[in-house]
Amino acid sequence: MSTDKKLAKAEMKARGRPLQKMFDRVPSRYDFLNRLLTFRLDEYWRGRAVRRIMDEKPGRVMDLGTGTGDMAVRIARKSPSVQVTGYDFSAPMLEVARRKAGRRQLDNVHFVEGDAASMPFEDNSFDVVGISFAFRNITFKNPYTGQYLKETLRCLKPGGKFVIVETSQPRNPLVRKVFHAYFHYVVSGLGGRLSGARGAYHYLAYSARHFYTREQLTRLLEDHGFAGTEHHPMLLGASAITVATKPQ
Numbered sequence: 001m002s003t004d005k006k007l008a009k010a011e012m013k014a015r016g017r018p019l020q021k022m023f024d025r026v027p028s029r030y031d032f033l034n035r036l037l038t039f040r041l042d043e044y045w046r047g048r049a050v051r052r053i054m055d056e057k058p059g060r061v062m063d064l065g066t067g068t069g070d071m072a073v074r075i076a077r078k079s080p081s082v083q084v085t086g087y088d089f090s091a092p093m094l095e096v097a098r099r100k101a102g103r104r105q106l107d108n109v110h111f112v113e114g115d116a117a118s119m120p121f122e123d124n125s126f127d128v129v130g131i132s133f134a135f136r137n138i139t140f141k142n143p144y145t146g147q148y149l150k151e152t153l154r155c156l157k158p159g160g161k162f163v164i165v166e167t168s169q170p171r172n173p174l175v176r177k178v179f180h181a182y183f184h185y186v187v188s189g190l191g192g193r194l195s196g197a198r199g200a201y202h203y204l205a206y207s208a209r210h211f212y213t214r215e216q217l218t219r220l221l222e223d224h225g226f227a228g229t230e231h232h233p234m235l236l237g238a239s240a241i242t243v244a245t246k247p248q
């Protein structure tokens, strides 16, 4: 099958529930490959997002699409007075997250399994919803994006922040070309081979190459009720922290 056909197939798979099956297959090597493919920059980028979250002096934080719990655990370690909820629809990813929190004997973080389309939390529950490298999954050509953003807004307190750390589109055309080539050849090829989950890494590469620009992201968030969107590009715009507010 040609590369384009494979990518088109990955795009089809990205729609809705097939994403869940895709993530169920990757947890054993997920953390290792994140570190390898980003030269550990993923940890630095998550750390920056955590610092931004802590600037809000939150009482309750949700880590949406928590996966193996890296961001949730980091927040919980920063301050025992913050209550952290990691939320994800992949049971195998959450198993890894629970083990990680257990090893560190953290009692201010817990993990809940479920779909972002319908979250089991009261309205106005969280000071901050953070999301690290899962925003693309819930918004890239995903037919449920509107519902996910509506649920996120509902769960945030008025004035609460949605802190997104995600791959981005570098503005400089040359940097963008290099970044896209890296995703196409290295992330998709090497990640697919080493993980044994080719579909997942094709999808990652394809969705990152075609993901939103800053302007499109602002429009998406503000069309769904968020306000005051700020962008903080990192590594020449290869990734970015975006912060949007639930209006009072």
Ligand SMILES: C[S@@+](CC[C@H](N)C(=O)[O-])C[C@H]1O[C@@H](n2cnc3c(N)ncnc32)[C@H](O)[C@@H]1O
Pocket (backbone or CB within 6 Å): 019, 020, 023, 034, 046, 064, 065, 066, 067, 068, 069, 070, 071, 087, 088, 089, 090, 093, 114, 115, 116, 117, 131, 132, 133, 134, 137, 138
């Ligand atoms: C690329 S991983 C990111 C994991 C983690 N946040 C990190 O920083 O490494 C995306 C995660 O989002 C979860 N996810 C995707 N769509 C979801 C949905 N609709 N509801 C809940 N979780 C979802 C997947 O199961 C997966 O664990």
